[in-house]
Amino acid sequence: xxxxxxxxxxxxxxxxxxxxxxxxxxxxxxxxxxxxxxxxxxxxxxxxxxxxxxxxxxxxxxxxxxxxxxxxxxxxxxxxxxxxxxxxxxxxxxxxxxxxxxxxxxxxxxxxxxxxxxxxxxxxxxxxxxxxxxxxxxxxxxxxxxxxxxxxxxxxxxxxxxxxxxxxxxxxxxxxxxxxxxxxxxxxxxxxxxxxxxxxxxxxxxxxxxxxxxxxxxxxxxxxxxxxxxxxxxxxxxxxxxxxxxxxxxxxxxxxxxxxxxxxxxxxxxxxxxxxxxxxxxxxxxxxxxxxxxxxxxxxxxxxxxxxxxxxxxxxxxxxxxxxxxxxxxxxxxxxxxxxxxxxxxxxxxxxxxxxxxxxxxxxxxxxxxxxxxxxxxxxxxxxxxxxxxxxxxxxxxxxxxxxxxxxxxxxxxxxxxxxxxxxxxxxxxxxxxxxxxxxxxxxxxxxxxxxxxx
Numbered sequence: 001x002x003x004x005x006x007x008x009x010x011x012x013x014x015x016x017x018x019x020x021x022x023x024x025x026x027x028x029x030x031x032x033x034x035x036x037x038x039x040x041x042x043x044x045x046x047x048x049x050x051x052x053x054x055x056x057x058x059x060x061x062x063x064x065x066x067x068x069x070x071x072x073x074x075x076x077x078x079x080x081x082x083x084x085x086x087x088x089x090x091x092x093x094x095x096x097x098x099x100x101x102x103x104x105x106x107x108x109x110x111x112x113x114x115x116x117x118x119x120x121x122x123x124x125x126x127x128x129x130x131x132x133x134x135x136x137x138x139x140x141x142x143x144x145x146x147x148x149x150x151x152x153x154x155x156x157x158x159x160x161x162x163x164x165x166x167x168x169x170x171x172x173x174x175x176x177x178x179x180x181x182x183x184x185x186x187x188x189x190x191x192x193x194x195x196x197x198x199x200x201x202x203x204x205x206x207x208x209x210x211x212x213x214x215x216x217x218x219x220x221x222x223x224x225x226x227x228x229x230x231x232x233x234x235x236x237x238x239x240x241x242x243x244x245x246x247x248x249x250x251x252x253x254x255x256x257x258x259x260x261x262x263x264x265x266x267x268x269x270x271x272x273x274x275x276x277x278x279x280x281x282x283x284x285x286x287x288x289x290x291x292x293x294x295x296x297x298x299x300x301x302x303x304x305x306x307x308x309x310x311x312x313x314x315x316x317x318x319x320x321x322x323x324x325x326x327x328x329x330x331x332x333x334x335x336x337x338x339x340x341x342x343x344x345x346x347x348x349x350x351x352x353x354x355x356x357x358x359x360x361x362x363x364x365x366x367x368x369x370x371x372x373x374x375x376x377x378x379x380x381x382x383x384x385x386x387x388x389x390x391x392x393x394x395x396x397x398x399x400x401x402x403x404x405x406x407x408x409x410x411x412x413x414x415x416x417x418x419x420x421x422x423x424x425x426x427x428x429x430x431x432x433x434x435x436x437x438x439x440x441x442x443x444x445x446x447x448x449x450x451x452x453x454x455x
Contacts, residue, residue: 009034009036010034010035010036010055010122010126010129011036011038011052011053011054011055011056012029012035012036012037012038012054012056012058012122013038013039013040013046013049013050013052013054013056013057013058014026014029014037014039014040014057014058015039015040015041015042015043015045015046015057015058015059015060015063015071016041016058016060016087017041017042017060017063018060019041021110022039022041023039024115025039025058025087025114025115025118026039028115028118028119029118029119029122032119034126035122038052038054042063042064042065043059043063043065043066043070043071043074044065044066046059046071046075047071047074047075047078050075050078050079050082053079054082055082055083055125055129056082056083056084056085056105056122056125057075057083057084057085058084058087058118059071059072059075059084059085059086059087060087060088061086061087061088061089061090061095062088062089062090068086068088068099069095069098069099069102072084072099072102072103072104073102076102076103080103083105083125083129084103084104084105085104085105085106085107085108085118085121085122085125086099086104086106086107086108087108087109087110087114087118088107088108088109088110089109089110090109095107105121105124105125106121106124108121152166152188152189152192153329153332153333153336154326154329154332154333155328155329156326156328156329158321158325158326159321159326159329162189162318162319162320165316165317165318166189166192166193166318168316169193169197169316169318170192170193170196170197171197172316173197173198173199173287174315174316175287175288175289175290175312175313175314175315175316176190176193176288176289176290176315176316176317176318177289177290177291177292177296177313177314177315177316177317177318178190178289178290178291178292178317178318178320179291179292179293179295179296179317179318179319179320180291180293180320180321180322181293181320181322181368182293182367182368182370183323183367183368183369183370183371184320184321184322184323184368184369185320185368185369185370186251186291186320187206187249187251187291189318189320190204190206190247190249190251190289190291191204191249193247193289194246194247194249194287194289197247197287199245199246199247199287201245202243202244202245202246202247203242203243203244203245203246203247204243204246204247204249205239205242205243205246205247205248205249206249206251207220207221207239207248207249207250207251208251208252209250209251209252209253209255209256210251210252211252214257214260217256217257217260218260218263218276219232219236219276220238220239221238221239221240221264221267222263222273222274222275222276223235223236223237223238223241223275223276224236224238224275224276224277224278225275225276225277225278226277227277228275228276228277228278229276229277232276232277235275236275238273238275240267240273240284241273241282241284243284243286244284244286245285246286247286247287247288247289248286248287248288248289249289249290249291250288250289250290250291251290251291251292252292253290253291253292253296253313254292254293254296254299254304254305255292258304258306261305261306261309262306262309264309265306265308265309265312268288268309268312268313269312271283271284271285272284288313288315290313295429295432296310296313296314297310297431298429298431322365322368322425323365323368323371323372324364324365330360330361330365330372331357331360331361333369333372333373334352334357334360334376335352337372337373337376337377338350338351338352338376338388341376341377341380342380345380347380348386349386350380350383350386350387350388351386351387351388352379352388353387353388353389353390355389355390356379356388356389356390356392356393358390359390359393360372360375360393363395371396375393375394375395376388378392378394379392379393379394382394415447416447416450418437419433419437419439419443419444419447422436422437423444430444430445
């Protein structure tokens with residue numbers, strides 16, 4: 001079985017027609033055992049050996065068969081990822097500038113400092129290549145982490161519908177709006193869409209609108225120029241520019257103030273922005289995903305959200321159900337979180353007892369999936385014998401469904417209690433509650449009026 005290449009190994013090809021100088025540079029760079037050196041005396045000889053996939057090529061600018069510029073062009077045609085260092089006996093600024101513009105990593109003049117500068121240039125390239133490799137590995141890990149099988153857990157009918165919508169979102173570039181209570185996994189779904197879409201190589205940039213003061217949100221999203229306001233000591237790139245060619249996730253979009261909504265609408269319509277304090281128009285290519293725990297349609301009716309922005313952001317809508325409406329997924333999610341805990345903490349397999357499962361199923365999880373994960377992680381820490389029992393399942397608040405039938409009430413009182421429970425459950429969304437209970441909106445308003453209850 002072939003051995004894998006050592007992580008720090010760097011294959012370097014050097015072309016220099018002066019035999020002594022060729023040997024001098026080769027010896028110097030070979031002092032680092034991670035450098036694998038091969039030297040040539042002509043450009044044609046070098047080109048014949050590019051199939052060996054050098055990471056770095058060091059080129060003498062004045063070769064007998066071709067100059068450094070022509071040779072560099074042929075190398076880049078063969079493989080644009082090869083780093084090229086040009087070494088020259090002439091300190092020609094214009095030549096150096098042109099070569100650097102054409103893609104050379106460095107231009108080094110032959111003098112007493114050549115070997116030190118060459119050593120530093122090679123190490124700099126090694127560091128950059130290592131960073132690029134780390135980024136590739138991280139992106140690969142993220143893609144695996146946000147694969148459907150690991151991020152969208154649940155086989156209930158409602159989750160099958162959610163999965164179908166996510167797949168449609170992954171296969172297009174449409175704007176996506178995600179609705180759901182706090183803790184239902186809106187950001188996880190947004191990342192799943194990004195890392196399974198054509199934009200997966202671009203950045204995923206998340207902004208929680210609710211956590212940024214209103215006077216700073218414009219600078220956060222669009223950036224600012226130096227001196228744009230007190231404290232703006234340098235130019236700052238905004239989140240739109242940062243997410244170029246990738247995805248911008250705007251969480252809690254309903255918390256954005258109306259003046260900023262107008263600015264966001266203009267930017268989304270024009271697909272260009274100006275930094276705060278600047279005049280230059282900057283084009284961007286960003287996929288937008290927004291999320292909120294509120295009903296944006298109701299926010300529009302209440303005058304708290306612009307109708308034109310609402311339709312601009314609506315796109316493909318995904319409604320995430322609260323955990324209490326997909327209780328059949330609780331045990332599947334529990335096993336997933338246990339497995340995740342064991343993997344991250346490098347511990348032996350942990351199981352959960354039937355009694356502990358029953359305790360989980362009897363709970364309503366007002367904190368949704370986020371609360372379930374927290375409960376399971378604590379249970380994994382507290383269990384001693386590799387089995388989670390009911391004593392290790394601890395809830396921070398009462399989430400048990402109240403027994404309404406334990407009280408003696410009239411039928412009207414029971415009906416009113418049901419409506420009030422649904423209103424609390426759906427954040428006072430009268431239209432949605434009327435639909436869920438299959439009653440008219442007027443019925444709900446009459447009940448509220450008779451009970452002197454204000455929304």
